Amino acid sequence: MTKTALFKGKDYITTQEWTGAEIETLLEVSGDLKRKFKEHVPHRHLPDKTIFLMFFDKSTRTRNSFEAGITQLGGHAHFLTAEVMQVSHGESPKDTGIILSSYGHGIAIRHDLIPGEGNSYMREVARWASVPVINMQCDVDHPCQTLADLMTIREKLGNNLRGRKLAVTWAYASSYAKPLSVPQGLIMLMPRFGLDVVLANPLEYRLMPETLKAAQENACAAGVKFEVADNMDDAFRDADVVIPKSWGCLDTMGTKPEESLRIAKQYRHWICDAAKMKLTRPDTLYMHPLPADRGNEVTDEVIDGPHSVVFQEAENRLHTAKAIMALTMADGNIAYDA
Numbered sequence: 001m002t003k004t005a006l007f008k009g010k011d012y013i014t015t016q017e018w019t020g021a022e023i024e025t026l027l028e029v030s031g032d033l034k035r036k037f038k039e040h041v042p043h044r045h046l047p048d049k050t051i052f053l054m055f056f057d058k059s060t061r062t063r064n065s066f067e068a069g070i071t072q073l074g075g076h077a078h079f080l081t082a083e084v085m086q087v088s089h090g091e092s093p094k095d096t097g098i099i100l101s102s103y104g105h106g107i108a109i110r111h112d113l114i115p116g117e118g119n120s121y122m123r124e125v126a127r128w129a130s131v132p133v134i135n136m137q138c139d140v141d142h143p144c145q146t147l148a149d150l151m152t153i154r155e156k157l158g159n160n161l162r163g164r165k166l167a168v169t170w171a172y173a174s175s176y177a178k179p180l181s182v183p184q185g186l187i188m189l190m191p192r193f194g195l196d197v198v199l200a201n202p203l204e205y206r207l208m209p210e211t212l213k214a215a216q217e218n219a220c221a222a223g224v225k226f227e228v229a230d231n232m233d234d235a236f237r238d239a240d241v242v243i244p245k246s247w248g249c250l251d252t253m254g255t256k257p258e259e260s261l262r263i264a265k266q267y268r269h270w271i272c273d274a275a276k277m278k279l280t281r282p283d284t285l286y287m288h289p290l291p292a293d294r295g296n297e298v299t300d301e302v303i304d305g306p307h308s309v310v311f312q313e314a315e316n317r318l319h320t321a322k323a324i325m326a327l328t329m330a331d332g333n334i335a336y337d338a
């Protein structure tokens with residue numbers, strides 16, 4: 001069936017601000033764009049449009065999915081870092097938002113490492129911008145990642161996820177103190193789409209209380225479960241999907257990120273290995289937003305094994321990023337097959 005949709009000018013800062021029906025449309029358009037990409041069908045929904053990509057942190061998937069995506073949609077991206085912008089000399093989010101709006105058609109921002117800063121920064125840009133602002137990961141949510149994750153889970157398990165169990169767990173990493181926004185985004189979004197969610201983390205790696213509250217409320221509204229455990233085994237037991245990944249300590253992430261790595265050393269056993277996967281269901285999906293800290297967060301045997309869908313998950317970042325840009329930045333309705 002051919003449908004049309006447009007969310008022109010709507011910011012995509014957290015999934016919480018998008019209705020279930022709107023997220024369904026994002027997923028339908030993502031699926032349509034994926035098919036067209038694979039079949040080499042042109043889908044230039046954004047001819048001559050410009051998006052500004054502002055990065056306060058590093059990226060492989062997010063940067064390249066947005067850059068490749070806008071090109072495939074007929075537009076162009078400016079890759080910007082805080083260091084090359086006057087942001088580094090203190091230019092305000094208000095002035096940045098007004099000025100970039102006058103040059104183009106969308107602003108996307110990654111600002112994820114300091115709790116209390118990134119989400120507020122992008123909301124201030126959005127307050128003054130006259131074009132949509134897209135969250136490419138902040139301290140609270142990573143809505144581009146969680147949308148791709150939901151798309152991947154549905155591709156594998158179908159659209160009816162009721163009765164299925166998702167384990168979102170902390171895992172040990174030595175590489176860097178990773179943002180909290182992926183687990184927070186997952187626990188908020190996934191109950192809305194029917195998954196029972198169990199979160200597990202060591203005491204020191206608690207998430208922002210407001211995201212736990214939102215997860216609980218979303219689960220209640222959807223009639224599904226949201227539970228918290230203090231060990232990986234309980235979370236993994238009989239899970240249909242597992243997403244074990246590292247994140248930093250909320251209290252010290254912004255000021256002493258090395259403290260997160262020091263405390264983490266006592267939790268080296270929080271690794272996703274074959275023994276942990278044996279606790280899950282036979283066809284369980286192993287997922288990770290990547291980059292994965294191989295040998296610490298997960299063994300090669302698991303991430304390269306039959307349960308793993310990490311490369312499909314990463315690929316879906318392209319199709320979902322394109323859907324978000326197309327639906328928020330186009331001038332007229334997007335026609336798509338659902």
Ligand code: CP
Pocket residue numbers: 058059060061062063137145289290291
């Ligand atoms: N998952 C994710 O956001 O990857 P990047 O940090 O490489 O963008």
